[in-house]
Amino acid sequence: MRSTKDIQSEILRLKKENDVCILAHAYQTQDIHEVADFIGDSFALSKKAAEAPQKTILMCGVRFMAETAKILSPDKKVILSHPEAGCPMAEQLTASELAELKKQYPQSAVVAYINTTSALKTECDVCVTSASALEAVKKIPQKEILFIPDCNLGSWLAKQIPEKTFHFIKGGCPVHMQISPEDVLKARKKHPDALLLVHPECKSEVTEQADYAGSTTGIIHFAENSDAKEFIIGTDNSIVQHLQFAHPDKKFYPLAKCCVCDDMRLTTLVDVYNCVNGTGGEEIILSDAVMTKARRSIDAMLS
Numbered sequence: 001m002r003s004t005k006d007i008q009s010e011i012l013r014l015k016k017e018n019d020v021c022i023l024a025h026a027y028q029t030q031d032i033h034e035v036a037d038f039i040g041d042s043f044a045l046s047k048k049a050a051e052a053p054q055k056t057i058l059m060c061g062v063r064f065m066a067e068t069a070k071i072l073s074p075d076k077k078v079i080l081s082h083p084e085a086g087c088p089m090a091e092q093l094t095a096s097e098l099a100e101l102k103k104q105y106p107q108s109a110v111v112a113y114i115n116t117t118s119a120l121k122t123e124c125d126v127c128v129t130s131a132s133a134l135e136a137v138k139k140i141p142q143k144e145i146l147f148i149p150d151c152n153l154g155s156w157l158a159k160q161i162p163e164k165t166f167h168f169i170k171g172g173c174p175v176h177m178q179i180s181p182e183d184v185l186k187a188r189k190k191h192p193d194a195l196l197l198v199h200p201e202c203k204s205e206v207t208e209q210a211d212y213a214g215s216t217t218g219i220i221h222f223a224e225n226s227d228a229k230e231f232i233i234g235t236d237n238s239i240v241q242h243l244q245f246a247h248p249d250k251k252f253y254p255l256a257k258c259c260v261c262d263d264m265r266l267t268t269l270v271d272v273y274n275c276v277n278g279t280g281g282e283e284i285i286l287s288d289a290v291m292t293k294a295r296r297s298i299d300a301m302l303s
């Protein structure tokens with residue numbers, strides 16, 4: 001029987017031999033993080049995907065992240081770590097529904113959260129992540145913004161950019177939306193000295209009560225750099241575990257036990273092994289037309 005360490009050593013050998021760069025989202029498990037070339041939120045991963053010198057990129061995360069990597073590196077082979085790992089939010093709006101919305105709000109710049117399909121990215125002006133959205137949207141010349149699909153991230157932005165008018169649809173992350181203001185009440189009562197750090201995909205009734213709201217990496221950096229000793233974490237509970245592992249001198253509590261993204265949990269260390277071995281995952285194939293058109297909105301964010 002092979003141990004975790006044996007599989008990890010094989011992965012490290014094979015990724016070098018086969019010229020593979022392993023990118024892992026922050027929500028992936030510790031054993032995967034340990035073999036990754038880079039760990040980050042979706043903004044940092046898309047930047048790394050564009051810069052990676054290796055011939056193959058293995059994206060340990062969900063489909064929209066692998067598609068973004070492919071759009072930014074069309075000449076590279078990009079593999080999604082588990083073919084079933086999708087983001088339910090990315091499927092909430094179709095290209096024809098977006099075309100209707102654009103007719104309804106013709107003056108608006110269309111801003112798409114990166115958690116969207118490539119087809120939708122071809123029809124928007126700027127693509128944003130939770131880490132880049134504030135800066136990117138402030139720079140858009142239009143006064144009106146049609147923000148798709150996450151209305152919670154959108155409302156969080158709208159509060160910080162009052163000079164613009166936002167239009168939303170009723171989309172959002174089914175995992176973060178489960179967190180309720182009652183969860184905040186309970187957690188604050190149980191841990192009165194803890195700071196509350198949340199992802200802006202949470203409902204505004206939750207985000208409004210937070211001491212900090214930001215991307216997964218933003219939450220990690222805040223906790224690392226803060227003098228506080230206790231934190232309640234309002235995002236996928238893997239972040240609670242990673243922070244506790246890295247900072248045993250501090251205490252981290254989940255805001256809600258239910259905040260677990262099943263899609264992010266699909267990839268295992270054995271999947272990573274199979275991918276670097278050339279027998280697992282799914283190679284991302286997109287048409288040249290989609291890649292060229294979708295890239296404009298991603299470049300707009302990266303620039």
Ligand code: 13P
Binds near residue numbers: 040115129217
């Ligand atoms: P980040 O940009 O913070 O990584 O968020 C991506 C995501 O899907 C969180 O649910």
Ligand code: SF4
Binds near residue numbers: 062089174201
């Ligand atoms: Fe999508 Fe939500 Fe999972 Fe992030 S946590 S990948 S937004 S379902």
